[in-house]
Amino acid sequence: MKYIGTGMTSLTNRQLAAGKGTFVADYKPEGMLHMAVLRSPYASARIRSIDTKAAEQMPGVVYVITGQEVAANMNPIFEAYDTAAMGAKGVKWYALVPERVRFVGECVAAVVAEDKWTARAAADAIEVDYEELQPVTDPEKAMEPGAPLVEPEWGDNILVTRDFRSGDPDKAFAEADGTISGVVKQHRYTGAAIEPRAYLANYDPYQDLLTFHASTQNPHPMRVFLAETLGIPETSIRVIQPHVGGGFGLKIPTFQEEPLLAYLARKLQRPIRFVAERTEDLLAGGHAREERLYYEVAYKKDGTVTGLRAKVIADVGAPSALCGWGQSFVTSYCIPTCYKIPNNRVQLFSVVTNKCPWNAYRGYGKEAASFMMDRIMDNVARETGLDRAEVRLRNYIQPHEFPYSQVSGAMLDSGDYPKALRKVLDMIDYENFPAMQAAARKEGRYLGIGIGQELTPEGCSMPRSTLLGGWDGCTVRVNPSGQVTILTGVTSPGSGNETAIAQIVADELGVSIDHIKVIQGDTDTCPYGLGNYSSRSIIMGGSAAKVAANELREKMLKVASKLLEVAPDDVDAEDDKFFLKGAPTRFVTFKEVASTVYRDCHGKAAFDVEPGLEATRYFKHPNVYHQPDTQGRFSSYPSWPNQAVAIIVEVDPETGKFKIVRYCAVHDSGVVINPLLAEANLHGGFVQGIGGAAFEHLVYDESGQLLTTTFMDYTCPTAVDVPSFEVAHQETPSPFTPLGTKGVGESGVTGPLGGLCSAIENALADRNVRLTELPLTPSRVWEAISAAQGGNR
Amino acid sequence: MKKTIQITVNGKSYSRDADTRQVLADFLRDELRLTGTHIGCGTGSCGACTVVLDGRTVKSCCILAADVDGQEITTIEGISTGAQQLHPIQEAFVEFQGLQCGYCTPGMVLSAMQLLKENPNPSEDEIRHGISGNLCRCTGYHFIVKSIQEAAKRLQASK
Numbered sequence: 038m039k040y041i042g043t044g045m046t047s048l049t050n051r052q053l054a055a056g057k058g059t060f061v062a063d064y065k066p067e068g069m070l071h072m073a074v075l076r077s078p079y080a081s082a083r084i085r086s087i088d089t090k091a092a093e094q095m096p097g098v099v100y101v102i103t104g105q106e107v108a109a110n111m112n113p114i115f116e117a118y119d120t121a122a123m124g125a126k127g128v129k130w131y132a133l134v135p136e137r138v139r140f141v142g143e144c145v146a147a148v149v150a151e152d153k154w155t156a157r158a159a160a161d162a163i164e165v166d167y168e169e170l171q172p173v174t175d176p177e178k179a180m181e182p183g184a185p186l187v188e189p190e191w192g193d194n195i196l197v198t199r200d201f202r203s204g205d206p207d208k209a210f211a212e213a214d215g216t217i218s219g220v221v222k223q224h225r226y227t228g229a230a231i232e233p234r235a236y237l238a239n240y241d242p243y244q245d246l247l248t249f250h251a252s253t254q255n256p257h258p259m260r261v262f263l264a265e266t267l268g269i270p271e272t273s274i275r276v277i278q279p280h281v282g283g284g285f286g287l288k289i290p291t292f293q294e295e296p297l298l299a300y301l302a303r304k305l306q307r308p309i310r311f312v313a314e315r316t317e318d319l320l321a322g323g324h325a326r327e328e329r330l331y332y333e334v335a336y337k338k339d340g341t342v343t344g345l346r347a348k349v350i351a352d353v354g355a356p357s358a359l360c361g362w363g364q365s366f367v368t369s370y371c372i373p374t375c376y377k378i379p380n381n382r383v384q385l386f387s388v389v390t391n392k393c394p395w396n397a398y399r400g401y402g403k404e405a406a407s408f409m410m411d412r413i414m415d416n417v418a419r420e421t422g423l424d425r426a427e428v429r430l431r432n433y434i435q436p437h438e439f440p441y442s443q444v445s446g447a448m449l450d451s452g453d454y455p456k457a458l459r460k461v462l463d464m465i466d467y468e469n470f471p472a473m474q475a476a477a478r479k480e481g482r483y484l485g486i487g488i489g490q491e492l493t494p495e496g497c498s499m500p501r502s503t504l505l506g507g508w509d510g511c512t513v514r515v516n517p518s519g520q521v522t523i524l525t526g527v528t529s530p531g532s533g534n535e536t537a538i539a540q541i542v543a544d545e546l547g548v549s550i551d552h553i554k555v556i557q558g559d560t561d562t563c564p565y566g567l568g569n570y571s572s573r574s575i576i577m578g579g580s581a582a583k584v585a586a587n588e589l590r591e592k593m594l595k596v597a598s599k600l601l602e603v604a605p606d607d608v609d610a611e612d613d614k615f616f617l618k619g620a621p622t623r624f625v626t627f628k629e630v631a632s633t634v635y636r637d638c639h640g641k642a643a644f645d646v647e648p649g650l651e652a653t654r655y656f657k658h659p660n661v662y663h664q665p666d667t668q669g670r671f672s673s674y675p676s677w678p679n680q681a682v683a684i685i686v687e688v689d690p691e692t693g694k695f696k697i698v699r700y701c702a703v704h705d706s707g708v709v710i711n712p713l714l715a716e717a718n719l720h721g722g723f724v725q726g727i728g729g730a731a732f733e734h735l736v737y738d739e740s741g742q743l744l745t746t747t748f749m750d751y752t753c754p755t756a757v758d759v760p761s762f763e764v765a766h767q768e769t770p771s772p773f774t775p776l777g778t779k780g781v782g783e784s785g786v787t788g789p790l791g792g793l794c795s796a797i798e799n800a801l802a803d804r805n806v807r808l809t810e811l812p813l814t815p816s817r818v819w820e821a822i823s824a825a826q827g828g829n830r
Numbered sequence: 831m832k833k834t835i836q837i838t839v840n841g842k843s844y845s846r847d848a849d850t851r852q853v854l855a856d857f858l859r860d861e862l863r864l865t866g867t868h869i870g871c872g873t874g875s876c877g878a879c880t881v882v883l884d885g886r887t888v889k890s891c892c893i894l895a896a897d898v899d900g901q902e903i904t905t906i907e908g909i910s911t912g913a914q915q916l917h918p919i920q921e922a923f924v925e926f927q928g929l930q931c932g933y934c935t936p937g938m939v940l941s942a943m944q945l946l947k948e949n950p951n952p953s954e955d956e957i958r959h960g961i962s963g964n965l966c967r968c969t970g971y972h973f974i975v976k977s978i979q980e981a982a983k984r985l986q987a988s989k
């Protein structure tokens with residue numbers, strides 16, 4: 038049988054459903070100590086002094102550490118991005134802050150103790166004398182002259198700017214039939230994996246080896262970051278990633294607690310564990326998304342958009358070593374997404390404030406670009422009187438126009454946007470919706486339909502990055518018994534890429550999947566690789582597995598052909614056999630061939646092949662451009678999955694509450710290895726998208742205090758808040774990967790943003806409601822209704 | 831401070847000293863090493879720590895171990911007898927992809943089990959309400975609901 042294209046369930050299901058998985062917090066080695074962290078209660082303050090005496094004297098306390106010791110003994114945390122290569126400002130961020138805190142939740146001191154209660158109580162007994170400073174918590178205020186500076190040495194609060202231009206926007210605006218200007222606002226929210234961040238560090242001085250178990254997405258890069266920050270060789274560290282309870286980008290290094298725990302374990306030579314409490318993760322586990330996008334568009338009467346000016350202002354929080362701020366760059370890089378707009382100017386202002394730093398979150402800034410373009414297309418439709426779908430169809434890049442270079446230098450690989458949109462409109466019966474809407478209205482029910490269009494570039498590869506690279510590695514080993522071991526450089530946070538990679542290798546070798554075991558997440562057994570992010574595990578890891586398996590296939594075909602006494606070209610592999618093409622009854626078993634290579638390497642069939650059946654290969658994606666063009670642009674995303682979404686909602690205009698009645702999506706991520714797991718991933722993306730669009734919000738007050746520090750205030754959608762989903766796949770293969778895959782992991786989070794705004798506005802069309810800001814809480818929708826009624830349109 | 835408690839977990843009785851600060855979830859995990867009960871929030875909001883206590887589901891992060899003296903508890907480890915002998919609800923989760931990372935799963939399965947005990951033939955809506963105390967960030971609930979529907983069918987058929 039062939040496995041690619043088969044919807045198999047995940048190989049890890051049984052173990053995890055039994056409750057027999059192993060997460061970091063499940064480890065409890067003999068003599069283990071606990072670390073607790075004291076965090077800054079202020080958004081901006083100078084540390085005058087720290088008194089640790091009371092903490093040190095508490096029974097059960099083993100060690101107390103502050104930023105002074107950290108700064109004297111460790112390097113600043115190694116930055117996930119090479120900020121200089123990105124034209125951005127960097128920062129010296131220590132595992133504990135020695136002098137100045139810049140957001141509530143930043144790590145100031147830590148205690149190691151025999152039990153977690155003592156560690157917590159002792160951390161709270163540390164006395165810090167702070168001189169409170171004026172924080173800045175609004176990005177546009179932070180851009181004003183005279184604003185308090187998050188980093189005084191910078192001279193301003195701008196981390197990076199970008200300015201992309203194409204064509205002649207001024208002319209386009211001068212010649213337009215109409216123009217529209219507006220803003221869309223996306224609020225701060227985050228991934229909130231149910232497993233909080235957790236690490237266990239254990240140092241063996243006899244081997245000079247620090248073993249670091251981490252709930253991380255990136256074991257190898259994490260090892261580099263730890264080694265560089267601690268100033269020790271990489272080979273003295275082994276990072277092991279056991280089961281991970283969800284990542285979504287938030288478990289990408291480098292957090293302060295990681296090198297801190299590593300340092301303490303080496304120093305104290307005892308195993309130490311740190312498991313974040315939910316509040317700690319909400320305060321300091323990485324935020325994302327908060328962006329305002331100002332736009333002006335020029336359009337013609339026929340709905341074609343001829344010019345766009347966009348200004349992205351991102352509030353990336355306090356600067357840190359984390360990779361989150363890159364999301365703002367990606368927002369500007371993606372504009373104008375799927376659309377062919379000849380004249381553009383796109384500006385980015387990535388602004389720092391005294392809030393939690395961003396870390397990566399599924400969507401990684403792409404969602405904001407698509408959200409803005411969705412709002413623009415709906416507005417053009419309203420102004421021209423054209424249908425919302427029609428306006429999109431008139432502006433899409435057409436399938437024959439790829440590769441297509443966007444204003445930012447982004448090189449879009451392939452796609453068929455019109456086909457996907459038409460398909461989703463068919464699925465939801467768009468044509469007949471007005472009749473359904475009218476019938477419902479007669480019963481007093483307000484139904485609306487909306488369209489969301491997402492473009493989700495994947496496989497991120499940034500210049501000179503330790504973390505973000507357009508390549509990965511895989512080892513495939515056929516054992517003497519014919520059983521296969523796959524070791525990957527990519528990792529799985531539970532999304533099932535191990536299963537898809539096994540499917541790829543099974544097909545390439547013609548071996549059944551029951552004979553395959555996949556090993557991931559260990560720097561000392563797996564080939565070098567960058568782990569999981571940017572939906573890269575199948576694009577990069579799957580491609581590497583394919584080429585590694587192919588090398589073994591060729592070798593085994595050669596041996597099999599000798600055993601069969603035919604030419605290698607006449608032999609094929611499937612169902613655990615090598616057989617003569619056209620005469621499948623003439624075969625040797627896969628096992629026999631493996632055995633021959635190992636046991637008979639001087640014999641007739643294998644004398645001229647290298648012994649062993651193991652291949653480690655790396656795949657590098659070709660559609661990446663790091664050598665800047667004449668405008669200084671580079672293209673960091675090689676793969677461009679896309680999706681069209683159609684949503685029906687029912688709105689209660691009295692309360693502003695809405696319910697999703699139907700949710701349809703047509704997804705195109707190229708060739709799909711495992712449709713079931715791809716769909717499962719999408720479902721998760723939809724709900725995180727709906728959560729962001731309507732439920733989840735990290736709220737700060739003006740003094741920089743986070744008000745949503747538990748799951749009681751930071752409300753993730755439950756099963757009753759979301760519908761069932763209808764999903765169809767469309768496959769426009771990537772021209773650049775050996776299997777045509779494009780990546781699926783981040784898709785789905787974007788559609789709900791524009792799609793829900795579009796649907797709610799449509800439900801309330803006769804009231805002229807305008808939605809420009811998320812989240813779409815009942816009060817926000819209700820306010821928009823009131824504003825429209827009081828307004829002059 | 832320690833308090834000696836006698837409890838029955840998954841049919842086995844234990845007499846242990848529990849720290850009076852220790853919540854039941856930690857007691858199960860750290861003292862009995864039943865690590866299938868997970869902790870996601872500690873405030874009763876996520877349901878990862880769900881266990882069955884004297885016949886009803888509870889969030890074990892919000893109960894002190896010292897307070898369950900004399901009671902009977904079922905954890906995820908108690909509903910199957912081996913890798914190939916999972917509970918029918920677990921089997922349905924495995925077959926219908928009702929999980930991804932597996933962190934919410936033990937709590938989700940126990941909530942589903944309780945739901946089907948009380949309502950063997952629930953509607954989709956009733957299923958969604960039955961698991962509304964359990965957050966999942968990976969699956970979007972879609973395949974969880976499907977798994978529970980399938981489990982209900984099978985349990986009904988086997989009666």
Ligand code: FES
Nearest residue numbers: 870872874877891
């Ligand atoms: S850990 Fe108990 S409800 Fe979240």
Ligand code: FES
Nearest residue numbers: 930931934966968
């Ligand atoms: S499967 Fe990951 S949280 Fe539910």
